[in-house]
Amino acid sequence: MVQLGRHYGRGPASLAEIAAAEDLPRAYLEQLAFVLRDAGLVASTRGAHGGYELRRPPQDIPMSEILRALEGPLAPMICATDAPEHADLCGRTASCTVNLLWVRVRDAVAGALDGMTLAELVPPRSMLVPLEPSAAAPEPTSNQPLEGALT
Amino acid sequence: MVQLGRHYGRGPASLAEIAAAEDLPRAYLEQLAFVLRDAGLVASTRGAHGGYELRRPPQDIPMSEILRALEGPLAPMICATDAPEHADLCGRTASCTVNLLWVRVRDAVAGALDGMTLAELVPPRSMLVPLEPSAAAPEPTSNQPLEGALT
DNA sequence: CTCAATCCCAACCGATTGAGTTGGGATTGA
């Protein structure tokens, strides 16, 4: 998807390209590709020189939409699903006071996801740092400095 | 846990009681019980008339603590774990711009969980409210005769 | 017209995970 975002405006990208770029098996991407298509997020053109293409500019695609398409309704637990249709299969729900918790968690997640668009994940190109194998290294203290950024 | 919350201040509750109250297998609760104990959330007393007991009043126990004890570090994806020690096993992390997303989701969840204490889940007994009538559910149609046996 | 490139789609596989089970202690109050 990010690849598609980067590619946006340049015509369809073939799965083969994307597979190469992301180092993922093409066949696997196919599956994802068509749930995304069914969800109306991407358009496909068949035949030689076909491929996939975003149907909207990346900044108009909230991540929540993508995630819901790919992973189904957001639901930290079955008893707190997003999707009205199978509202509760839990059975226990009535007596389960914990439900409230999950609902809040779900809403928090939904909020985070709604507040973020695909555009934000398309890297400004050039900030692709090559990975260094110094894995276990230098910044042990590292308590997420990212905290402040939640708008 | 909620059971323990409700029981708080009345001495230890045996797993047998809890198992009965929650309709869960006792042996299973045992497992949970002692990860909670190891986490310092509950205290146990052995022997006849023993049982478990909260070590702090419910309103001093954030749900985040319970969840982390039971389920491990919060991490919607491996690449966005809470726990510094296995910071990234993802390998892809460097090139993976999506990481940012997961981090935000994780923080959202953490926020929701931190902002909620066990006390809030211990029902005041008697107020088992039937679920909110809510906005967009005009059609409870057919399905699931499951529950409705509220209280 | 033919053929390679591409999307389309369903069924399958295998490792991981999580809920739950089994079984055998160790402690302690009555």
Add this chain to the structure above:
DNA sequence: TCAATCCCAACTCAATCGGTTGGGATTGAG
């Protein structure tokens, strides 16, 4: 002593998820 209780590790079992297989259908280019 004995029953009630906690302690603990190893196990089973089913669902899920990342990924694979294997076959089409469509289309542009030569």
